[in-house]
Amino acid sequence: MYFVRRIGFFLATLFAAVTLNFVIPRLQPGDPAEVMVQKLAGRGTAIDPAAVKAMRAMLGAPDGGLLTQYGEYLRALSHLDFGVSYTYFPFNVIDVIAQAMPWTMALVGVTQILAFVVGVTLGAFAAWRRNTRFDSVVTLGSTFVGTLPSFWIALILVFVFGYTLNWLPTSGGYGASTPGWNVAFAGDAIYHSILPATALLVTAPIGWILGMRNTMIMNLGEDYIRLAKAKGLPDRVVALRYAARNALLPSVTGFATALGGVLGGSILVETIFDYPGLGRLMGEAIGNRDFPLLQALLLFAITGVLIANLVADMLYGVLDPRARKDAA
Known part of the structure; x- marks a missing residue:
């Protein structure tokens, strides 16, 4: 029953997300065709309605009422047809996303995993050494x-390490190397990702540190911890196998959500470093009112988070039998 209910919630939430994904971009004022014609004509120049109509037809912009557009949207979605990107015309939306997704998966995905490992480790150690100098430094520093x-x-990183010291590149995903599966390109890509990865890693572990510390401190006051200490178990065993193991359970959902959110990218960081990922694409889609690209990116991000939550709920039900018992 627990797993059936979780799957039912997932499907209902996914349907609501698909519907909102259709409605929200259309709440923005303005017409993408008018924006593109205005760019071509120049600022302050009167635009020709015929040119706007031709541009709308060329972009394949939807027409008709909202219900008609919604029906066409669901039909196209069932075939994974997201249309043509207004920003990157005449390329298909799915092709544009496919080009940017590996960059975001490599940058944001790796930084999220590193942030989780570093955060829960520091949080667990700070909880075990609570009220010490190490705990104070970690807690106050994280806050x-x-x-x-x-x-x-x-x-700040761009100014110091990019322009002042001139140690690292400030933009792009790679330099003069030719893209491909080779050591030279991989090294160039890693070199260009150091600054954006550092910008993400500075703040990413904070939530894991504080959450793990607070949860583990609560667990350290439980009776089974006192029993483990009374049995004479080593401190390392009590800290890792008893306190940290149980304190890690609530972080499973948060970590799954963080991994699911990777598909959304990091708009501000990727835009600042001109990094060719999904976050920068979303910023461009918002600025250019690129409905097809924006809808696809939002749907990818929302679906990723929902699937990650579903997997986390399933794992939680397996790891903690109390969850299944409470649901029953």
């Missing part, structure tokens, strides 16, 4: 760093 916006950190 302070957590107040800093990621885009501000990115700008």
Whole structure:
């Protein structure tokens, strides 16, 4: 029953997300065809309605009422046909996303995994050494760093390491190397990803550190921890196999959500570093009112988070029998 209910919630939420994904972009004012014609004609120049109509037809912009457009949207979605990108015309939306997805998966995915490992490790150690200097430094330092916006950190990194010291590149995903599966291109891509990855890693572990510390401190006061200590078990065994293991369970859902959110990319950081990922694509789609590209990116991001939550719920039900018992 627990697993059936979770799957039912997933399907209902996915349907609502698909519907909102259709409605939200259309709430934006303006017409993408008019924006593109205005760019071609120049600012302050009167645009020809016939040119707007021709541009709308060329872009394949939907016409008719909202219900008609919604029906066409669902039909195209069932065939994974997201249409043509207004920004990257005449390329298909799915092709544009396929080009950018590996960059975001490599950058944001790797940084999220590193942030989780570093965060839960520091949080667990700070909880075990609570009220010590190490705990104070980690807790207060995390609280302070957590107040800093990621885009501000990115700008500081660009100014210091890019322009002042001239140690690292400030934009792009690679330099003069030819894209391909070879060591030279991989090294060039890693070299260009150092600054954006650092900008993400500065603040990404903060939530894991504080969450793991607080949860583990609560677990350290439980009776089974006292029993483990009374049995004479080593401190390392009590900390890792008893306290940290149980404190890690609530972080499973958060980690799954973070991994699911990778498909959304990081708009501000990727835009600042001109990184060719999904986040920069979403920023361009919003600015250009590129409905097909924006809808596809939002749907990818929402679906990724929903699937990740479903997997986390399933794992939680397997790892913690109390969840299945409460649902029953």
